Structures are given as structure tokens and as C-alpha cells.
Amino acid sequence: MTDSGSPAPGRGAPPTYGVDSEVGVLRTVLLHRPGAELERLTPRNNDQLLFDGLPWVGRAQEEHDAFADVLRGRGVEVLLLSDLLTEALVASGAARMQGIAAAVDPRRLGHALAEDLAGYLRGLPAADLSLVLTAGMTFDELPVAAASSSLVRRMHHGADFVIDPLPNLLFTRDSSFWIGPRVAITSLAMPARARETSLTDLIYAHHPRFRGARRAYESHTAPVEGGDVLLLGPGVLAVGVGERTTPAGAEALARSVFDDGLAHTVLVVPIAQARATMHLDTVCTMVDVDAVVMYPAVQDTLCAFTIRRDESGSVSIRGAEPFLVAAAEAMGIGKLRVIDTGLDHVTAEREQWDDGNNTLALAPGVVVAYERNVETNARLEDSGIEVLRIAGSELGSGRGGPRCMSCPVARDSLTPASEPS
Numbered sequence: 001m002t003d004s005g006s007p008a009p010g011r012g013a014p015p016t017y018g019v020d021s022e023v024g025v026l027r028t029v030l031l032h033r034p035g036a037e038l039e040r041l042t043p044r045n046n047d048q049l050l051f052d053g054l055p056w057v058g059r060a061q062e063e064h065d066a067f068a069d070v071l072r073g074r075g076v077e078v079l080l081l082s083d084l085l086t087e088a089l090v091a092s093g094a095a096r097m098q099g100i101a102a103a104v105d106p107r108r109l110g111h112a113l114a115e116d117l118a119g120y121l122r123g124l125p126a127a128d129l130s131l132v133l134t135a136g137m138t139f140d141e142l143p144v145a146a147a148s149s150s151l152v153r154r155m156h157h158g159a160d161f162v163i164d165p166l167p168n169l170l171f172t173r174d175s176s177f178w179i180g181p182r183v184a185i186t187s188l189a190m191p192a193r194a195r196e197t198s199l200t201d202l203i204y205a206h207h208p209r210f211r212g213a214r215r216a217y218e219s220h221t222a223p224v225e226g227g228d229v230l231l232l233g234p235g236v237l238a239v240g241v242g243e244r245t246t247p248a249g250a251e252a253l254a255r256s257v258f259d260d261g262l263a264h265t266v267l268v269v270p271i272a273q274a275r276a277t278m279h280l281d282t283v284c285t286m287v288d289v290d291a292v293v294m295y296p297a298v299q300d301t302l303c304a305f306t307i308r309r310d311e312s313g314s315v316s317i318r319g320a321e322p323f324l325v326a327a328a329e330a331m332g333i334g335k336l337r338v339i340d341t342g343l344d345h346v347t348a349e350r351e352q353w354d355d356g357n358n359t360l361a362l363a364p365g366v367v368v369a370y371e372r373n374v375e376t377n378a379r380l381e382d383s384g385i386e387v388l389r390i391a392g393s394e395l396g397s398g399r400g401g402p403r404c405m406s407c408p409v410a411r412d413s414l415t416p417a418s419e420p421s
């Protein structure tokens with residue numbers, strides 16, 4: 001969201017970032033090209049690391065490169081998380097300290113090994129440190145001299161992790177999100193993902209590109225994941241509460257965005273606590289200013305608590321009532337159009353599982369979607385939505401689609417210029 005409509009910096013002017021909807025023209029996006037961290041997945045650890053299988057890494061990279069190219073082809077500036085991380089580590093000694101402190105856990109490693117490991121990491125060039133912070137490190141990869149007398153080192157198998165890898169970095173949606181002109185670092189619920197936010201925090205704090213970027217939801221005491229947060233329109237948020245984001249997280253986020261003047265209404269949407277519906281964006285995403293693509297099995301049951309703060313500062317909670325009704329009212333539109341994932345139950349269930357409901361809007365009525373969801377994509381097109389298809393056979397093994405794999409950093413504002421944002 002920019003005054004000028006573009007984040008492209010004029011000579012000397014800092015770029016302006018921000019997002020006030022799901023569908024405003026996408027200008028800048030943060031992706032993570034999958035890399036060595038995916039090579040850490042084995043049949044023994046893939047469940048714990050939240051992957052359904054073992055992706056073919058080279059093919060996953062090709063699919064991701066094609067995804068990035070589709071975005072670039074539509075004029076979107078693509079930022080890659082590993083590049084930003086390395087640049088932040090080059091720019092700032094404090095960033096290095098922060099990344100190392102989050103990765104080295106003395107409670108698990110013991111003090112001798114933790115100290116030697118931290119010392120070793122402090123001496124690494126930025127690109128190598130960036131790789132360790134994302135791909136992790138095994139005991140076999142420890143430098144020979146590190147804590148050779150450490151009991152912890154002796155008792156671990158060489159393939160065990162000294163630093164856990166972060167294969168879910170691919171899903172940049174979840175570890176930070178922009179709301180209005182501010183960025184929120186989230187609080188991830190699953191242990192396998194918790195350290196991801198140390199990297200997004202570090203990037204937004206120390207990368208020169210984001211100097212001066214203000215924060216939203218700074219207290220982040222309870223879990224809130226970006227996949228649960230939909231910016232239905234300027235000032236209106238929907239927050240899923242289920243396997244990841246907790247009621248306390250949704251409540252804290254609502255209070256924080258009210259305090260910061262970033263929203264006037266927050267719809268809190270209970271979703272089943274199941275892997276297939278881990279985030280709100282696995283069952284519903286926006287494809288136009290007044291349209292969503294939605295899993296039909298939840299269409300009639302999805303409900304919302306509406307939280308508002310009035311001008312006097314008092315907060316009210318209404319509901320629960322049908323989500324589609326509450327959303328249309330909060331957005332100030334008569335009706336939210338619903339495009340669904342397919343009429344028959346089996347196709348709908350299969351395409352929901354394969355992220356048919358997890359599209360990324362590049363502009364009102366233009367979305368990126370996995371090609372495999374043939375029925376859903378046809379239904380989107382029948383409803384006038386342009387669908388840019390990408391392959392995702394390998395990317396999808398982590399259970400996430402184009403929306404999960406992207407964190408919009410700048411979109412054109414949907415707020416009329418005359419209204420305050």
C-alpha cells in the first residue's frame with residue numbers, strides 16, 4: 001500500500017511498503033526458494049517437521065522458480081528470504097548475534113557445546129551463516145574441535161541435529177504479515193516452526209531495505225500465524241482460530257490492531273483443529289474485492305465472532321453468526337460472492353487438501369493457483385477470475401499453496417485516497 005501506488009523508490013527515497021487487502025495489485029512479495037533445508041527431511045522426521053512426504057528438492061526448486069517467474073512476469077518485485085537474510089547478516093553484527101542466539105540452545109546442547117558452536121558460527125561468512133540458520137546443522141557437520149569433550153556431542157548420533165532445519169520457511173505467509181503500513185512478526189504454534197520468526201524478525205529489524213519499518217502486534221504473547229489472517233478489506237481482518245492461532249492470540253491481535261488504528265473490525269473464525277484445515281487460508285481465500293474461493297464443506301457452518309472497538313474505545317464482541325454474513329457486513333458490501341472447490345464431495349475434499357482454496361491474488365480477479373486443482377480452477381474461470389496455473393507436485397508436499405508460499409510486502413491500497421488509511 002503506497003501513496004504513489006508503487007514501492008519502487010525514487011532516487012534516494014526509501015521504498016514504502018504496506019498491505020491493506022488480499023487483492024490490491026501486488027507490487028512486492030517475500031518468497032523463500034526452497035533449498036538445503038528440504039534435504040534434511042527423512043522418513044523419520046518428516047511428520048515432526050510438518051511435511052507429508054519427502055519432496056524431490058531439485059524439482060521443488062524448479063516449481064518454485066516458475067512460481068517466482070509468474071509473479072515477475074506480472075511486474076511483481078520478488079524478494080527471496082535467503083538473500084535478505086544474508087544481506088542483513090552482512091549489514092549488522094547485531095543481526096548475527098540475534099540469529100545465532102536463537103539457533104544455539106544451551107539447554108539442549110549443554111554449555112560447552114553451545115559456547116563452542118556459537119563461537120564457530122560467529123566466525124562464519126554471512127552466506128555460510130545464513131545457510132546454517134535455515135538448513136540447520138548435524139552433529140557430523142560440527143567442526144572437529146568443537147567441544148570434543150562434550151558428553152552431549154558423544155551421546156548423539158552424527159545425523160542428529162545440533163541446529164534444527166527450517167523446511168517450512170517455504171511458507172513465508174506464516175512467519176510475518178503486513179497490515180496497513182506495518183509488519184507483524186507472528187508467534188508460530190508448532191515447535192518445528194518456532195525459530196522461523198527469529199529470521200523474519202532479524203530481517204525486518206536489520207535489513208537496510210526495511211529501515212524504519214514499524215511493527216504491529218509487538219507483544220505477540222500467544223500464537224498467531226499469518227495463514228490465519230485475511231485482510232478482507234481496509235480495516236477489516238478475519239482471523240482463523242484452530243490448530244495454530246489460539247483464541248488468546250486472536251484477542252491479543254485484535255486489541256493490538258485497534259490500539260494502532262490498523263483495523264476497526266476483527267472477525268474471529270473458529271476452524272476445525274485438523275491438519276487439513278491448519279489455517280483459515282486452507283479453506284478460504286479472496287480472489288476479488290467481493291469474492292472468495294471456499295471449501296464447500298465449511299461454507300454453511302463457518303461462523304465468526306465480530307469484535308469492534310467504537311470511537312469511545314469500548315470493545316464489543318458479537319456472535320457467533322455466519323461468516324459470510326458477518327464478513328459482508330464488516331466490509332460494507334451487500335454480499336460476498338462464493339466460488340467453491342467443486343460440487344461433489346470427493347473432488348472438493350481432494351482439491352481442498354491440495355490447496356485449491358489457497359490462491360494468491362495478484363490483483364482483483366487475478367490469482368495464482370496450483371494447476372492440479374482442475375475443477376476449482378475451472379470454476380474460478382467460469383466466475384470471471386483469471387487463473388495463472390503453476391505446478392506444485394513437490395512444493396505441495398509441505399501442505400501449502402501459492403498463498404502460503406508468499407508474504408505480500410506491498411500492494412496498491414484499496415482505500416480511497418480521500419479516506420484516512
Ligand SMILES: NC(=O)NCCC[C@H](N)C(=O)O
Nearest residue numbers: 050171227279398399400404
Ligand atoms: N498458510 C498455510 O496454510 N501455510 C502452510 C503451512 C504448511 C506447513 N507444513 C505447516 O504445517 O505449518
